[in-house]
Amino acid sequence: xxxxxxxxxxxxxxxxxxxxxxxxxxxxxxxxxxxxxxxxxxxxxxxxxxxxxxxxxxxxxxxxxxxxxxxxxxxxxxxxxxxxxxxxxxxxxxxxxxxxxxxxxxxxxxxxxxxxxxxxxxxxxxxxxxxxxxxxxxxxxxxxxxxxxxxxxxxxxxxxxxxxxxxxxxxxxxxxxxxxxxxxxxxxxxxxxxxxxxxxxxxxxxxxxxxxxxxxxxxxxxxxxxxxxxxxxxxxxxxxxxxxxxxxxxxxxxxxxxxxxxxxxxxxxxxxxxxxxxxxxxxxxxxxxxxxxxxxxxxxxxxxxxxxxxxxxxxxxxxxxxxxxxxxxxxxxxxxxxxxxxxxxxxxxxxxxxxxxxxxxxxxxxxxxxxxxxxxxxxxxxxxxxxxxxxxxxxxxxxxxxxxxxxxxxxxxxxxxxxxxxxxxxxxxxxxxxxxxxxxxxxxxxxxxxxxxxxxxxxxxxxxxxxxxxxxxxxxxxxxxxxxxxxxxxxxxxxxxxxxxxxxxxxxxxxxxxxxxxxxxxxxxxxxxxxxxxxxxxxxxxxxx
Amino acid sequence: xxxxxxxxxxxxxxxxxxxxxxxxxxxxxxxxxxxxxxxxxxxxxxxxxxxxxxxxxxxxxxxxxxxxxxxxxxxxxxxxxxxxxxxxxxxxxxxxxxxxxxxxxxxxxxxxxxxxxxxxxxxxxxxxxxxxxxxxxxxxxxxxxxxxxxxxxxxxxxxxxxxxxxxxxxxxxxxxxxxxxxxxxxxxxxxxxxxxxxxxxxxxxxxxxxxxxxxxxxxxxxxxxxxxxxxxxxxxxxxxxxxxxxxxxxxxxxxxxxxxxxxxxxxxxxxxxxxxxxxxxxxxxxxxxxxxxxxxxxxxxx
Numbered sequence: 001x002x003x004x005x006x007x008x009x010x011x012x013x014x015x016x017x018x019x020x021x022x023x024x025x026x027x028x029x030x031x032x033x034x035x036x037x038x039x040x041x042x043x044x045x046x047x048x049x050x051x052x053x054x055x056x057x058x059x060x061x062x063x064x065x066x067x068x069x070x071x072x073x074x075x076x077x078x079x080x081x082x083x084x085x086x087x088x089x090x091x092x093x094x095x096x097x098x099x100x101x102x103x104x105x106x107x108x109x110x111x112x113x114x115x116x117x118x119x120x121x122x123x124x125x126x127x128x129x130x131x132x133x134x135x136x137x138x139x140x141x142x143x144x145x146x147x148x149x150x151x152x153x154x155x156x157x158x159x160x161x162x163x164x165x166x167x168x169x170x171x172x173x174x175x176x177x178x179x180x181x182x183x184x185x186x187x188x189x190x191x192x193x194x195x196x197x198x199x200x201x202x203x204x205x206x207x208x209x210x211x212x213x214x215x216x217x218x219x220x221x222x223x224x225x226x227x228x229x230x231x232x233x234x235x236x237x238x239x240x241x242x243x244x245x246x247x248x249x250x251x252x253x254x255x256x257x258x259x260x261x262x263x264x265x266x267x268x269x270x271x272x273x274x275x276x277x278x279x280x281x282x283x284x285x286x287x288x289x290x291x292x293x294x295x296x297x298x299x300x301x302x303x304x305x306x307x308x309x310x311x312x313x314x315x316x317x318x319x320x321x322x323x324x325x326x327x328x329x330x331x332x333x334x335x336x337x338x339x340x341x342x343x344x345x346x347x348x349x350x351x352x353x354x355x356x357x358x359x360x361x362x363x364x365x366x367x368x369x370x371x372x373x374x375x376x377x378x379x380x381x382x383x384x385x386x387x388x389x390x391x392x393x394x395x396x397x398x399x400x401x402x403x404x405x406x407x408x409x410x411x412x413x414x415x416x417x418x419x420x421x422x423x424x425x426x427x428x429x430x431x432x433x434x435x436x437x438x439x440x441x442x443x444x445x446x447x448x449x450x451x452x453x454x455x456x457x458x459x460x461x462x463x464x465x466x467x468x469x470x471x472x473x474x475x476x477x478x479x480x481x482x483x484x485x486x487x488x489x490x491x492x493x494x495x496x497x498x499x500x501x502x503x504x505x506x507x508x509x510x511x512x513x514x515x516x517x518x519x520x521x522x523x524x525x526x527x528x529x530x531x532x533x534x535x536x537x538x539x540x541x542x543x544x545x
Numbered sequence: 546x547x548x549x550x551x552x553x554x555x556x557x558x559x560x561x562x563x564x565x566x567x568x569x570x571x572x573x574x575x576x577x578x579x580x581x582x583x584x585x586x587x588x589x590x591x592x593x594x595x596x597x598x599x600x601x602x603x604x605x606x607x608x609x610x611x612x613x614x615x616x617x618x619x620x621x622x623x624x625x626x627x628x629x630x631x632x633x634x635x636x637x638x639x640x641x642x643x644x645x646x647x648x649x650x651x652x653x654x655x656x657x658x659x660x661x662x663x664x665x666x667x668x669x670x671x672x673x674x675x676x677x678x679x680x681x682x683x684x685x686x687x688x689x690x691x692x693x694x695x696x697x698x699x700x701x702x703x704x705x706x707x708x709x710x711x712x713x714x715x716x717x718x719x720x721x722x723x724x725x726x727x728x729x730x731x732x733x734x735x736x737x738x739x740x741x742x743x744x745x746x747x748x749x750x751x752x753x754x755x756x757x758x759x760x761x762x763x764x765x766x767x768x769x770x771x772x773x774x775x776x777x778x779x780x781x782x783x784x785x786x787x788x789x790x791x792x793x794x795x796x797x798x799x800x801x802x803x804x805x806x807x808x809x810x811x812x813x814x815x816x817x818x819x820x821x822x823x824x825x826x827x828x829x830x831x832x833x834x835x836x837x838x839x840x841x842x843x844x845x846x847x
Contacts, residue, residue, distance in 0.1 A: 090621065154559045154644055157688075161680040161791065161827050164766060202645055206835070207684050210766070237647060237686075282619045287658050318620040373656065382746070 007065035008191060011136035015192065015229045015252045015274045017308035023301060023333050025311045026138070026276065027326055029058040030071025031091050032317040036061070040088040041319055045072055046117065051124035052131065059135050061323060063330040066136030066192065069125040069185070071316040072117075073142045073196055076177055077150035079116035080108055089319040097153035105169060108151070110176050113184045122188045129189030136192055138231070139185025143197020144174035144215045157202075160211065167211060175215035179222045186228045193223045194231040194254070198315070200245075201236030201258075208244045216248040224249075231276070235315045239263060246271035256314020257281065261303045274308030279329075286318045290328035294342045297332040366451050368392065368401040369427045371415045383438045384424040391444050399448055429455075457526055460494075464524045469499045470506045471517035477501070480517045549665035550630065552638040553740075554651065556691040557672030558681050559644035562701040566672060566733030567641050571603075573737045579636040582629045584608060586618065586643050604635065622654045630663040638664065645687045648694035668743035671695035671725075672733070675706035675714050679790040682717075683764035683829045693722045697743045700729045710809040713790065717831055720761055762790070763835040766827045767842060772797050773824070777845035779812075785841060786810040788833040794826020799847065 005013065010024040029036075033054025034044030044050045051070050058067045074092050078084050081098035099105060111118055129137050148156055148170050159167050182193045200212055216232070223230040231252035232245050239259045246253060246268055254276040255264050261278050268275040277300070279285060284296045300311055311333065317326070331338045368388050372381035385403050392399045404411035418427055426434040426444075428451050433439075439447070467484050471477035481497060488495050500506055503513055511518045527533075527541055553570070555563050567583070570576050586608040606625045608618060629635050642651055648669060655664045671691045682688045692698060698718055703711060715727060724746065728739050775798045782789065792807035795817045804817040805826065830838040 154685075157558075157681045157685040158677055160684040161764065161829065162793065164768075164794075164827060165825065202685055202687060204686060206764075237650075282623060283657060286620060287623070 006134040008134050008136050011066045011310065012191065012229065014308060014310050015231070017269070017272055017274050020306065023304070023306055023309055023311050024065035024136075025063070025330050025333055026066035026136070027058060027062045027064050027329075028068055028071055028313050028316055029054060029062070029064075030068065030316040031089070031319045032321050033058060033070070035089075035319050035321075036323065041090055042086040042088065042092070045070065045091065046120070048120040048124040048127070051121065052127045055124075055128045055137075056131060059132055062326045063334075064135065066138055066310070067128070067132075068138040068140045068194070069128055069190065070121060071140055071196075072121070073140075073146060073198075074150070075117050075121060076111060076142050076147060076181060079111040079118060080151060080177075082150050091316065094150045097149075097151060097155075099152040099170070100155055105166070105173060108173060110173075110180045113187075118181075118184065122184055125185060125188035125190055137190045138192045138194050139182070139188070139190035140194045140196050140233070141178055141181040141185065143195040143200065143233075144171055144178050144219070145203075145212050146197050146199040147174040147177060149199045160207065171211060171215040175219055178219045182219060182223050182228075182230075183226065186223070186226045190228065192229045192231055192252075194233050195219060195250070196233040198233070198235045198238075200241060201234055201238035203241075205240050205244050208241045213244055213248055216250075220248055220250045224251075233315075242267045243271075246273045252276060252308075252310070254310070254312060254314075258314075261300060265304055265309070269308055274310065275304070276310035276312045277314050279311070279313040281313050281315060281318060285313060285321050285325050288325060290322075290324050291342065293325040294328050294332050297329045298339060298342060301332065365398055365400045366395070366448060366455065367429055368399060368448065369414070369418070369430075370401065370403045370424060371411070371418070371420050371427070372403055372405055372424045381424040384426060384434075387438050387441065387444055388426065391441060391448065394445065395448065395452070398452060465493075465495045466522045466524075467495060467497045468509065468520040468522065469497055469517065470509060470511050470520065471499070471501065472513070473499075473501045477517045480519070484519070549663055550635055550638055551667035552640055552655070552664050553667055554640045554642060554648070554669045555672065556642045556646060556648055556651075556669070556695065557644065557699075557701075558674065558677060558685070558688050558691075560677060561644070561672040561674040562733045563641050563644075563672055566670075566699065566701070566735070567639060569733045569735070570639065570740070573740070575737050575741060576637065576639070580634055582606065582632075582635040582638045584622075584625060584629075584638060584640045586622075586641065586646065604629070604632070619650070619654055619657075622651075623657050623660065626654065626657075626660055626664065630660065637667075642691075645685065646691070647687055648691050652694075666745040668740065668745055669694060669696045670740070670743070671698050673698055673700050673714070673718065674702050675700055675711060676702070678714065679717065679762065679829055679831075682762045689721055689762065692718055692725075695722060695725045696745050697739065698722065698725045698727045699733070699735055700727065701733055702731060703729045704731050707809065709811075713809055713831075717762070717790070720832070762829065762831055763833070763838060764827055764829050765835055765838045765842070766825075767794075767796075768825045769823060770797070771824045772799060772847045773842075773845050774799065774847050778842075781841050781845050782807060782812050785830070785833065785838070788830050788838075790829045790831050792826060792828040795821050795824060796826055797822070797824040 005021050007024065010020050011026065013020050014024050031041035031044060034041045034050065036057045037050060037053060039050060044054060055067045055069065058064050072091050074084055074094055077094050081103060082094045083096040084092040085095045086092045113119065113122055125137065125139060152170060156167060178195060185193055195216065200208060220230045230250045231254055232248060232250040233254045234245065235256040235258065237258050238255065242253065242264055250273065252274045253264065253268050255278050257278050257280045259278065264275050264277065279296055279300060284292050297311060332342065370385050370388055372385060388401045392401050404414050406412045406415055418430060418432065420427065420432060424436065425432060426439065428447055433447050469477060469481055469484065471480065477499065481499060484497050506513060506516065509520050555567060557563050581603040583603055583605045585605065608621045608625060629638060652666060673692065678688065700711065700714060711729065718727060726739065726743060728735060773796055778796065789807055792805060794805065795802050796805050802817050802821045803814050805812060805814050828838060
């Protein structure tokens with residue numbers, strides 16, 4: 001039993017992959033803190049008082065174990081000459097890139113701690129640290145690659161070919177800015193420095209290794225030297241780069257809903273790097289209800305496990321996130337009873353709508369069901385449907401296929417009943433065969449053929465049977481036998497007739513001599529081929545008899 | 546429920562001419578006669594881009610956020626789409642995506658709670674600039690993914706490339722997306738017939754493509770003190786002329802550094818701009834693995 005920890009201890013230990021009393025919860029409250037206080041994102045991001053109050057509300061209302069000072073990836077860019085467009089319900093947007101508009105790289109310099117909004121944000125960091133001594137305070141800085149894109153624009157992708165030296169120099173500069181910013185935040189009392197570098201999701205591992213890792217690693221090293229912990233935040237489709245991110249020697253990697261958490265867990269823990277994520281920002285936290293947020297949290301917790309995991313949204317929380325959705329989450333970590341209730345609610349609503357599919361697949365034809373989001377809207381779904389559509393006619397009417405679009409309720413019920421958890425999925429006669437993977441043509445044909453063969457075998461075996469004709473060796477028995485044989489012959493059935501006349505053997509069927517002639521019919525069922533089943537399995541067969 | 550509002554999606558890397566094409570579309574009778582909503586989502590000097598669209602009388606929404614990151618943008622998209630659907634005054638949506646947008650993400654926004662069934666993608670049009678595409682495609686995943694998911698590909702600015710280059714580009718694009726209709730043009734002028742002939746077919750398995758860098762276009766860089774044998778180097782260029790889309794940089798030969806640039810099979814070789822003593826070049830290949838390309842040039846080293 002681990003003793004109860006303070007929030008700061010919990011976050012620190014989780015980031016270091018040490019054991020914790022429970023999973024820490026770190027809601028990334030940025031401009032959403034403006035909504036909590038009834039002010040715009042613009043007002044919030046320009047006032048240290050509002051930033052400090054925002055962090056206080058996040059800790060109190062959401063029972064956060066850790067909070068960012070704020071979440072603004074435009075702050076450094078603004079100081080270096082990027083023009084911003086401000087919004088009421090969003091962080092500001094970078095709308096001009098100085099290096100694309102004539103400014104020379106040599107003319108840019110690393111911002112000082114008191115420049116632009118950096119000063120007021122650092123002041124807020126110091127006050128949050130003082131007000132919340134037991135809570136982990138995160139200092140979020142713009143990652144070097146994202147900062148490079150702010151400064152140069154998307155020309156950076158062209159320059160990776162046209163002028164690599166320039167890209168390298170620009171990345172060196174952005175590394176220096178990140179190192180300086182990390183130092184400022186650590187000095188202000190932050191426990192964790194997160195390099196937020198979402199634009200790295202735009203490139204593959206080769207480019208990451210070449211243009212990001214050499215500049216990211218030294219920033220993490222400097223954070224370590226200064227005694228703080230580090231995290232690498234990414235959002236978007238960055239699955240391909242997770243191993244490279246770990247190789248940057250950060251303490252923690254944080255991802256959003258676009259990357260499967262089980263993959264992140266495997267990759268990070270193998271590198272002794274902790275991980276965080278990946279509550280769904282829009283569909284669940286912004287547009288869902290508290291129970292949706294709770295279910296999503298449970299799903300994350302169950303996939304992630306306890307080691308080295310921090311529950312968090314994937315990115316900056318939307319301004320208008322309903323607070324009740326976030327308030328509902330910590331209970332799922334702290335109260336196993338409440339968690340079970342929410343889990344039971346899931347079962348309850350599903351259970352009511354389940355179909356009895358025990359006899360599914362007993363139909364004469366082979367039925368291929370494709371469970372999709374909607375083949376017209378989802379590319380992988382379309383490809384899966386196409387694969388089946390092309391193959392089905394080859395079986396000349398033996399194979400019937402249908403698509404179940406889970407945007408319709410009845411399809412969702414069908415999916416749950418078949419225990420399908422992913423889309424798209426192909427089921428053959430009710431058995432899950434291909435999950436989220438479009439089978440190559442030959443593989444699909446083989447799977448269908450296998451089922452056809454199986455059904456054929458079953459059919460043959462079912463047709464086979466035996467009549468035990470019980471009766472003394474007399475005329476009545478002989479007449480009966482004659483009729484049985486005639487019926488069998490007329491139907492062309494593969495059924496044997498065995499006459500049993502011995503009184504003791506007849507009694508073993510539970511039939512007395514006075515009840516003869518009697519007939520016991522036995523049908524045969526193929527139970528296994530090419531395997532030697534366990535005794536336990538054979539016992540089940542016997543019980544079934 | 547009302548019928549789904551059709552959407553025409555425009556993608557393409559920055560500078561491929563999306564805004565020009567959008568303006569051209571706005572002049573086509575089939576488009577101009579409709580009640581339109583324009584959604585413009587550009588990274589960078591977005592305000593400027595938005596203002597460049599010639600759209601008097603049409604509802605115009607700019608989606609622009611410093612955090613240009615998909616999930617964050619999603620919130621804005623969902624809000625705008627809801628507004629359009631609820632307004633009951635729109636027959637067609639034209640959506641100009643940012644140059645770094647993942648088409649699959651954009652398409653998924655239409656399935657968010659409250660939006661499913663209210664919009665239907667009519668056509669996904671990807672613009673390609675013949676000069677920048679092959680350079681960028683090796684580095685930016687979205688460039689290839691956008692072309693792969695398109696129903697129609699418009700190779701714009703054809704005046705900037707020679708016929709060999711265009712032919713090669715078409716071959717590359719066919720490899721990325723065999724099913725899209727391809728047309729070539731200048732100044733974003735496409736016919737109404739081409740646009741109306743497009744049917745949205747859902748694109749490629751973008752999930753799979755996103756998780757890997759584009760595999761058919763690769764970039765290899767050489768940097769440092771490596772010295773190349775000029776004859777062997779030229780032989781590599783000749784042997785792989787079909788597979789080298791672009792090569793550019795300084796190469797140190799036995800007799801000194803030369804600047805070499807190769808475009809559509811033609812190499813030029815001249816004195817470097819500065820007094821250099823090191824090799825530094827990048828080669829972009831197509832239909833060859835990164836390792837094979839790397840090994841081919843390593844074979845020309847002294």
